[in-house]
Amino acid sequence: MTQKIDPSLNRRKLRLALRRARERASLSQREAAEQIEWSQSKLIRVETGTVGVSVVDLRALLNLYSVSDPGEVQALEEAARGSKGSSWWSRYHEVLSPQFAQYLGYEGAASALHTYHPIVVPGHLQTRSYAEALLGPRDLDQESFGKIVDLRMERQQRMFDQEEGPACTFVLDESAVRRQIGGKQVLKEQLDHLIELGSRPRVSVRVLPFEAGAHYSTLGSFVLLSFPDDDDLLYLEHAAGSMTGGEDLQLLARYQECFQVITNLALDEAQSADLISRVQQDLGVR
Structure with a gap:
């Protein structure tokens, strides 16, 4: 039985890719956040996978990190669209x-x-x-x-x-x-x-x-x-x-x-x- 990809897995994919892209660009979290006018805490939440990221915000980060490969950009944009919403266990949050x-x-x-x-x-x-x-x-x-x-x-x-x-x-x-x-x-x-x-x-x-x-x-x-x-x-x-x-x-x-x-x-x-x-x-x- 095939399950829909859980939002947490898309957030994890983004977390890993964006952290590595930032490190390749030789930027600290503080430097990256300042350049795109984010709070550092917002970038931290994205890189820890605790929140999703919009396609608009994703594109700003990819531009900053000089990520331009069409296949990689498309895959990450799909992950960004799927990073919103609740995980399967959310209904058990209590x-x-x-x-x-x-x-x-x-x-x-x-x-x-x-x-x-x-x-x-x-x-x-x-x-x-x-x-x-x-x-x-x-x-x-x-x-x-x-x-x-x-x-x-x-x-x-x-x-x-x-x-x-x-x-x-x-x-x-x-x-x-x-x-x-x-x-x-x-x-x-x-x-x-x-x-x-x-x-x-x-x-x-x-x-x-x-x-x-x-x-x-x-x-x-x-x-x-x-x-x-x-x-x-x-x-x-x-x-x-x-x-x-x-x-x-x-x-x-x-x-x-x-x-x-x-x-x-x-x-x-x-x-x-x-x-x-x-x-x-x-x-x-x-």
Whole structure:
């Protein structure tokens, strides 16, 4: 199923192209803003992808940066026209933190996603029943509860049910596939879902078994995103959420190393599917 290009992806395309064009022109953000009589904050918002840009404003920037190739100009003008409007997750804004909303924009543009979850099945892979059971103990009103679950389901559909998308590697601790969130029947359905998703061409589901012993891990879940045209990004999953990329290369490298060590210790895809099947059998539920 083909999806309309999300405005956040067009803003990202413009962000990267305009920043690089400015750097090639040897202009600072302040210098560029002054020459086209913008506030520096406006240029910063454009280069961070937090706002769209009109075709008129785009042409002023391209002229300043001496970008004249007809094909490149046309592609960027199309991106500018598509940079306005709301992203798909905007209808869930009441239950999204600004950090996570920004992260979703990056996730939609990633070429690869690597994530480790030590406690529960991650939202990317959850069934509706599992998500509802996991959210049950939280003090949420019915509307917020429903929107969070719907957000997870739509995010999953957009990631896995399109022809194109990131290559995904999910490493789950064995405790995550054994913890009976929602009871035995809900867990069995969730494990069925893991096996089905793990059988798809660009999805790898691997389990870090108890037998792996001590390992270079973290206190919580994390996601590493890779891009063909930008720096890698680290998203740490906690109450507030936090992202880092090229501005903290040491932290990014530490988590990249951590994921590599965890992956080396994890079972491969076939062994992981076998372990998940054994957990299902232990549940004694048909």
